[in-house]
Structure formats: C-alpha cells, structure tokens
Amino acid sequence: MNRPRYYDYIHEKLEVLAQRITTNGKLNLLHLNIHSETLYRELLSILYEYKLQPSNIGKANAEAIDLIDEDKKVVVQVSSTATKAKINSTLGKDKIKELSEEGYRIKFVFVANIAGNLRGNTYNNIYNISFDPNNDIWDKITVMEKISQLTIDKLTSVHDLIQKEFGERPGILKLSSNLAAIVNFLSKENLYDVTNSIQLNDYGIEEKIEFNELNDIKESTFDEYKIYYGMLERIYKEFNREGSNKAVSVLRKITSFYxxxxxxxxxxxVEKFLNVIGKVQEHVLQSELVKEIPEEEIDMCIRIIVVDAFVRCKIFKNPRGYTHVAT
Incomplete structure (x- = not known):
C-alpha cells in the first residue's frame, strides 16, 4: 500500500523541519520560518480546501496575520513560538479589529512546538474575532492527524507537495537496481544467525563514530547493525565471483547520497546519516525487486547496508591514520 509509505515520508520531513526550526531559532536563524509559511500555505490549502494567500507582502509583517482566505473568511497566523503570550499579542493587534468586523475567523498554526497545552485556555480576545482555542490552535500533531485521514488522492497531493519541497521526485519505475538486488539477497538471509568470521576493530569503529559526532545513534544504529558486516561481505564476494560490479556500484551509490x-x-x-538512509530507501523502493518484501524488512536491510558502508569507510570522515576496521 502507498498510504503508509506516503504518510511516513510526510511525517519524517515535517518532523525534521520542526526540529531544525527549533534549533535555528536558538541561534536566531529565522529563514526557515519564512519558508515554512509558504509551505504551510500550500499544505493547509490542500488539507482544508482553503485558497490562502499571503496577507503581508511588502508590509513587513505589519498585518499581524500571515495568510488569508477572503472567500472563506479565514486568517491564519503561522508561528514557531507556541505560547499564550504569542496568541494574546496577535489578538490585540489593530488589524484584528478590522478583521473581526468583517466576519473573519482566526487560526494559529505552530510549526515547531506542540501546542496542546494552549487549547482550553482563556485569551484576551478584545476585538471578539471568531476564535475557538480548542479547534483553532493547530500544531504538527494536529496536521498529521488530519493528513492520516485524507483520501488517497489528497494524500498523494500532500506527498507530492512535500516531495517537491524536500526530496527528489521519482522518475520512471526501475525494474532493477544493484542496491535493490543487495536488499533482496539480504532479506533472504537468516538475520538471527549472525555467524561473523571477520573480526572487526571495534575501537576503530567507535573512534570514527565519536570523530563524526554520531554517538547519539551509536547503540540504536551502529551497535545494532555492524554485526552483519560478515554477512554482507559474503554477499559482496558472491557477486564479485560472478564478475559483477554490484558491490562496487552499491557502495559508490551510497557515497553519492552522502x-x-x-x-x-x-x-x-546524525541528520546527515539518517538522510542517507532515507535516500537509499527512496531509491530502493522504486525497484520491482523489493515489491514483495515488507517495508519493515527493507528498512532493516538498508540500515545494515548503510552502517556497513560506514564501517568500510565509504561515508563520513575518518580519524587520522584510520582506514578500514576489518582485521
């Protein structure tokens, strides 16, 4: 089914965006906030069938609102700061009085922080614009809940929008790829039987992980999947004996993503490493070779392959004097 794959892709991208907005905000880097307003204008228009337009072009955000649908009488404030003070400040702007008199409803969309604690509060709505805190305060969870209930046609539209903004648009379906072939072979292995005859230099791996500031995913990713190095080594050798370039091409493809x-x-x-995994997955899922493999198994196989590429020094920087960790 495409539905879970589309949903997961959308969720991943919006979650990473939210995290980056939060981090950049602490550094006073606000360019993503501006671009997020444009993204959410398109996204909300799909989700709620709005015809949102920017309300503040050439006015230096003086209008106190970001987006407006003049037909449905809706205005939207897009913000990364989810606080009661932010809402009260907006409701107290002179422009809100004018909008209230014209019959508009105001909604707040918080693109970075969770805003559940803001619903049910009482606000200083001095101009009595239509505003229900329980229904008119949205955050990334509200948006993802709405997305999860979309028809497949609308979900596809949202997926295409997010993909245009964040990722490569897929080309014509590929019947085969070497990466998909490796995933296909690896999926047939018994991963519970890890017979690794190749001794790995664990100190070298840990040194490289620390050198590249990847300790946050050391246990969950590297320790979990490096044990399959010998299994992949055997698969690669089998391809090489056939005179195939699969092993070389697979590793170089992963390098290109990195x-x-x-x-x-x-x-x-850490984000770079996870993004490489995501790019490999997008590439592999286009192949007919993996259409019969459950997506959870595909994800596991891809993580094994990417961690293996790290161990083989095909991605990320190596500490001085460090080459290969197999001894």
Missing part, C-alpha cells in the same frame, strides 16, 4: 548531504551545512551529522 556527498549530497555534505553540502548541507546546516544539518547535524
């Missing part, structure tokens, strides 16, 4: 992440100077190395 190279694109290196150009993103704003993301952390």
């Amino acid at each position: 190279e694109k992440e290196v150009l993103n100077k704003e993301s952390t190395n």
Whole structure:
C-alpha cells in the first residue's frame, strides 16, 4: 500500500523541519520560518480546501496575520513560538479589529512546538474575532492527524507537495537496481544467525563514530547493525565471483547520497546519516525487486547496508591514520 509509505515520508520531513526550526531559532536563524509559511500555505490549502494567500507582502509583517482566505473568511497566523503570550499579542493587534468586523475567523498554526497545552485556555480576545482555542490552535500533531485521514488522492497531493519541497521526485519505475538486488539477497538471509568470521576493530569503529559526532545513534544504529558486516561481505564476494560490479556500484551509490548531504551545512551529522538512509530507501523502493518484501524488512536491510558502508569507510570522515576496521 502507498498510504503508509506516503504518510511516513510526510511525517519524517515535517518532523525534521520542526526540529531544525527549533534549533535555528536558538541561534536566531529565522529563514526557515519564512519558508515554512509558504509551505504551510500550500499544505493547509490542500488539507482544508482553503485558497490562502499571503496577507503581508511588502508590509513587513505589519498585518499581524500571515495568510488569508477572503472567500472563506479565514486568517491564519503561522508561528514557531507556541505560547499564550504569542496568541494574546496577535489578538490585540489593530488589524484584528478590522478583521473581526468583517466576519473573519482566526487560526494559529505552530510549526515547531506542540501546542496542546494552549487549547482550553482563556485569551484576551478584545476585538471578539471568531476564535475557538480548542479547534483553532493547530500544531504538527494536529496536521498529521488530519493528513492520516485524507483520501488517497489528497494524500498523494500532500506527498507530492512535500516531495517537491524536500526530496527528489521519482522518475520512471526501475525494474532493477544493484542496491535493490543487495536488499533482496539480504532479506533472504537468516538475520538471527549472525555467524561473523571477520573480526572487526571495534575501537576503530567507535573512534570514527565519536570523530563524526554520531554517538547519539551509536547503540540504536551502529551497535545494532555492524554485526552483519560478515554477512554482507559474503554477499559482496558472491557477486564479485560472478564478475559483477554490484558491490562496487552499491557502495559508490551510497557515497553519492552522502556527498549530497555534505553540502548541507546546516544539518547535524546524525541528520546527515539518517538522510542517507532515507535516500537509499527512496531509491530502493522504486525497484520491482523489493515489491514483495515488507517495508519493515527493507528498512532493516538498508540500515545494515548503510552502517556497513560506514564501517568500510565509504561515508563520513575518518580519524587520522584510520582506514578500514576489518582485521
């Protein structure tokens, strides 16, 4: 089914956006807030069939609201700061009096923080604009709940919007790819029987993890999946004996995904690593070779392959004097 895959993709991208907005806000870097307003204008228009337009072009945000639908009489304030003071400040603007007299309803969308604690509060709605805190305060959870209930056509529209904003648009369906072939072979292995005859230099792996500031996912990712190094080594050797370039092409493809992440100077190395996993998954899911494999198994196999590429020094920087961890 496409539904869970589309939902997970949308959720991942909006969650990463929210985290980056929060982090950048602490550094007083607010460019993502501006772009998020445009994204949510498009997103809310799909979710609620609005015809939202920016209300403050050329007015330096002086209107106290960000988006307006003149047909449905709705105005939307998009913000990363989810506080009662923020709502009261907006409700007290002179523009709100004019909007109230014209019969508008105001809604607040908080794109970074969870706003559940703001619902049910009493606010200083001095101009009596239509505003129900229980229904007119939205956050990323509210948005994802709405998305989860969409028809498949609308869900596809949201997926396409998010993909255009955040990721590569898929091309024509590929019948095969070497990465998908490796995933296919790996999925047939008994992962409970980890017979690893290759001794790994664990100190070297841990040194590289620390050097690249990846300790936050050391236990959940590297310790969990590095044990399959020997299994992948055997699969790669089988391909090489057939005169195939699958092993080389797979590792170089993963390297190419990593190279694109290196150009993103704003993301952390943990985000870069997880983004590489996401890019590999997008690539693999386009292949017919994996259509019969449950998505959870695909995700597990891809994590094994990407961690293995890290161990083989194909992605991320190596500490001085560090080459390969297999001994």
